[in-house]
Amino acid sequence: MNIYVLLKKTFDTEEKIAVSGGKIEDDGAEFIINPYDEYAVEEAINQRDAHGGEVTVVTIGDEDSEKQLRTALAMGADKAVLINTEDDLEDGDQFTTAKILEAYFEDKEADLILAGNVAIDEASGQVGPRLAEYLGIPYVTTITDLKIDGENATIEKDVEGDVEIIETSLPLLVTCQQGLNEPRYPSLPGIMKAKKKPLEELEIDDLDLEEEDVEPKTKTIEIFLPPEKEAGKVLEGEVSDQVKELVSLLKNEKKVL
Amino acid sequence: MNFELSKEQQMIKKMVKEFADEVIQPRAIEIDTEAKFPVDIFKQMGELGLLGIPFPEEYGGSGGDTISYALAVEEIGRVCGSTGLSYAAAVSLGASPIYYFGTEEQKQKYLTPLAEGKALGSFGLTEPNAGSDAGGTKTTAVIDGDDYVINGEKCFITNASFAKTVIVTAVTGKNDKGKNIISAIIVPTDTEGVKITSNYDKMGVRGSDTAEIFLENVRVPRENLLGSEEKGFKQFLYTLDGGRISIAALGLGIAQGSLNKALSYAKERTQFGKLISSFQAIQFKLADMSMEIELARNIIHKAAWLKDNEKPFSKEAAYAKLYATETAFRAANQAIQIHGGYGYMREYEVERYLRDAKLLEIGEGTSEIQRLVIARQLGC
Numbered sequence: 241m242n243i244y245v246l247l248k249k250t251f252d253t254e255e256k257i258a259v260s261g262g263k264i265e266d267d268g269a270e271f272i273i274n275p276y277d278e279y280a281v282e283e284a285i286n287q288r289d290a291h292g293g294e295v296t297v298v299t300i301g302d303e304d305s306e307k308q309l310r311t312a313l314a315m316g317a318d319k320a321v322l323i324n325t326e327d328d329l330e331d332g333d334q335f336t337t338a339k340i341l342e343a344y345f346e347d348k349e350a351d352l353i354l355a356g357n358v359a360i361d362e363a364s365g366q367v368g369p370r371l372a373e374y375l376g377i378p379y380v381t382t383i384t385d386l387k388i389d390g391e392n393a394t395i396e397k398d399v400e401g402d403v404e405i406i407e408t409s410l411p412l413l414v415t416c417q418q419g420l421n422e423p424r425y426p427s428l429p430g431i432m433k434a435k436k437k438p439l440e441e442l443e444i445d446d447l448d449l450e451e452e453d454v455e456p457k458t459k460t461i462e463i464f465l466p467p468e469k470e471a472g473k474v475l476e477g478e479v480s481d482q483v484k485e486l487v488s489l490l491k492n493e494k495k496v497l
Numbered sequence: 498m499n500f501e502l503s504k505e506q507q508m509i510k511k512m513v514k515e516f517a518d519e520v521i522q523p524r525a526i527e528i529d530t531e532a533k534f535p536v537d538i539f540k541q542m543g544e545l546g547l548l549g550i551p552f553p554e555e556y557g558g559s560g561g562d563t564i565s566y567a568l569a570v571e572e573i574g575r576v577c578g579s580t581g582l583s584y585a586a587a588v589s590l591g592a593s594p595i596y597y598f599g600t601e602e603q604k605q606k607y608l609t610p611l612a613e614g615k616a617l618g619s620f621g622l623t624e625p626n627a628g629s630d631a632g633g634t635k636t637t638a639v640i641d642g643d644d645y646v647i648n649g650e651k652c653f654i655t656n657a658s659f660a661k662t663v664i665v666t667a668v669t670g671k672n673d674k675g676k677n678i679i680s681a682i683i684v685p686t687d688t689e690g691v692k693i694t695s696n697y698d699k700m701g702v703r704g705s706d707t708a709e710i711f712l713e714n715v716r717v718p719r720e721n722l723l724g725s726e727e728k729g730f731k732q733f734l735y736t737l738d739g740g741r742i743s744i745a746a747l748g749l750g751i752a753q754g755s756l757n758k759a760l761s762y763a764k765e766r767t768q769f770g771k772l773i774s775s776f777q778a779i780q781f782k783l784a785d786m787s788m789e790i791e792l793a794r795n796i797i798h799k800a801a802w803l804k805d806n807e808k809p810f811s812k813e814a815a816y817a818k819l820y821a822t823e824t825a826f827r828a829a830n831q832a833i834q835i836h837g838g839y840g841y842m843r844e845y846e847v848e849r850y851l852r853d854a855k856l857l858e859i860g861e862g863t864s865e866i867q868r869l870v871i872a873r874q875l876g877c
């Protein structure tokens with residue numbers, strides 16, 4: 241089976257994030273594999289181990305994205321592809337990403353493409369579905385289980401806490417939700433072997449794309465941090481008085497009632 | 498000159514950090530209170546290849562370097578001193594001597610299971626009357642036909658109750674000057690006459706197994722001699738030099754853990770209407786801790802780098818061990834101080850850091866012995 245994983249480098253939202261000049265500051269931010277893409281990598285490895293074939297991890301990013309690709313290789317992926325847009329593109333959005341991927345997949349025979357459900361930075365959840373549309377293949381988002389039997393796939397999909405069971409066929413694109421699996425730690429031998437696995441670097445030029453072809457369809461007007469959490473309030477006194485005060489606060493101060 | 502870690506080193510550090518935070522940290526208090534060696538955690542560490550970092554793949558290792566190994570010990574030590582000590586001892590003392598001095602057969606047979614993490618190894622040097630002064634070793638190994646027959650007693654041996662093999666040092670004869678020749682012999686722990694007990698009630702590193710070993714007419718084949726008879730003493734000095742880098746890394750981990758906890762506490766705790774991190778008295782403590790930690794890290798990485806590049810590293814390993822372990826003790830002590838009364842309580846973990854750090858100033862050569870080693874290198 242030809243398995244592909246779409247992987248994005250994101251900043252770690254659990255670490256401190258600073259915004260200046262309408263941009264997130266790269267210096268000091270910690271970069272990680274988008275956590276949902278880790279489920280995709282894990283699932284790809286498991287499917288390969290069960291059905292044979294090869295796992296290729298694809299990212300669109302910059303030189304530093306090599307670290308996240310090497311981590312996926314250390315987990316057990318076979319090959320990695322870095323589409324480096326650092327020198328060619330100023331901005332990009334989900335359209336840009338999906339267009340570049342469409343060009344990349346043009347001459348590939350992918351049986352299964354796995355992506356994260358969303359990237360935790362921009363959280364659009366669009367790249368996977370858009371790509372599947374361009375490629376004209378079925379897609380299922382937020383999957384929590386995937387069984388493949390020959391050309392057929394049986395999928396459990398998370399729908400706001402309920403489970404929907406879907407049957408479909410390969411070639412197929414899925415986006416991965418928490419609960420699908422437990423991503424492994426890259427082992428030491430895995431890390432050492434990752435050094436020797438193939439990592440191909442491409443630019444949009446190599447995909448016969450011009451900057452105009454992938455110009456973003458959206459414009460970012462402003463980026464800002466959420467307001468700081470204010471200190472909580474502990475109500476005191478008799479319970480009945482506390483309830484009265486709570487209702488009054490919710491009504492008059494917070495205006496939510 | 499380049500102070501940057503390689504990509505592999507960065508990935509190893511990140512992986513071990515995540516493993517330590519997710520798997521070991523939630524168990525750290527329990528490991529200490531119950532004084533129970535976490536066998537299952539070691540099994541997982543073995544599967545991840547952590548027990549084989551500095552050994553080549555042909556012996557079941559991961560083919561990493563000493564710097565990577567030091568990074569791994571630091572990350573584990575940052576959350577749990579007990580696990581860190583048992584880890585460092587298993588690799589540096591239990592397995593490394595076989596890799597450095599073993600024959601091909603010994604490596605295949607004894608090193609491979611250790612490097613693969615399928616078994617643990619120990620190093621039995623210390624005796625009730627021979628601690629800092631290893632020359633005072635009383636255990637004997639006498640040749641009888643094709644065997645050595647070993648008699649004696651070892652104390653304070655890390656991991657021995659869970660070990661498959663113990664490398665035992667013993668007197669095998671006298672040299673021309675009439676001085677004892679001390680050699681190292683590989684003893685499988687299931688050999689008849691080997692009795693191992695662990696009844697110590699320790700101040701710190703309570704989840705790390707520490708055992709006594711009694712050897713009564715223990716017979717092992719002569720081929721179990723590690724390296725040469727005469728060079729046994731030199732061999733374990735070399736082993737201890739390497740081990741010191743890992744104990745230093747463990748101290749660094751404890752110091753870093755202390756700083757992390759103290760800093761975040763200071764940024765949350767309000768007294769006199771202000772965060773205590775705004776008081777200069779607290780800031781100076783944090784500044785000193787942070788500086789000492791960075792200096793310790795630099796000398797550890799330098800010693801590891803020297804070792805990886807096959808240059809002399811004995812003095813730097815002693816600097817690293819001495820400085821990093823004393824830094825750990827000071828940092829843990831200040832972390833308690835910054836936590837006030839809360840720091841004295843187990844729940845806040847910094848009191849455990851202090852108890853764990855104390856051992857590092859004693860094991861694998863006391864602070865005094867490190868100063869002796871350094872002074873000797875100065876030509877005194």
Ligand SMILES: Cc1cc2nc3c(=O)[nH]c(=O)nc-3n(C[C@H](O)[C@H](O)[C@H](O)COP(=O)(O)OP(=O)(O)OC[C@H]3O[C@@H](n4cnc5c(N)ncnc54)[C@H](O)[C@@H]3O)c2cc1C
Pocket residue numbers: 586590619620621622623625627628629630652653654655656702707856859860861862863864865866869
């Ligand atoms: C938890 C734990 C784990 C251990 N694990 C192992 C292990 O796996 N394998 C192993 O072989 N051993 C192990 N040890 C033993 C450890 O290495 C010894 O405790 C240590 O070397 C000190 O020896 P000692 O306890 O006999 O103290 P002593 O040597 O009796 O020292 C007592 C004091 O005298 C000082 N002193 C001694 N000689 C001199 C000198 N010449 N000049 C100045 N001061 C001096 C020392 O620095 C110390 O302060 C372990 C110990 C502990 C507590």
Ligand SMILES: Cc1cc2nc3c(=O)[nH]c(=O)nc-3n(C[C@H](O)[C@H](O)[C@H](O)COP(=O)(O)OP(=O)(O)OC[C@H]3O[C@@H](n4cnc5c(N)ncnc54)[C@H](O)[C@@H]3O)c2cc1C
Pocket residue numbers: 766768769773776777778779834835836837838839841
């Ligand atoms: C075992 C035990 C028994 C105790 N018994 C009693 C008892 O019987 N009765 C009782 O009332 N209390 C008792 N205490 C409480 C003890 O007195 C307090 O823990 C102590 O006063 C410190 O207060 P704190 O723990 O709130 O720390 P904090 O006041 O929060 O101090 C935290 C850190 O900030 C530093 N700090 C605070 N303010 C400043 C400042 N302005 N400038 C510079 N540094 C500052 C402190 O020195 C400390 O290093 C006990 C505590 C323990 C652990």
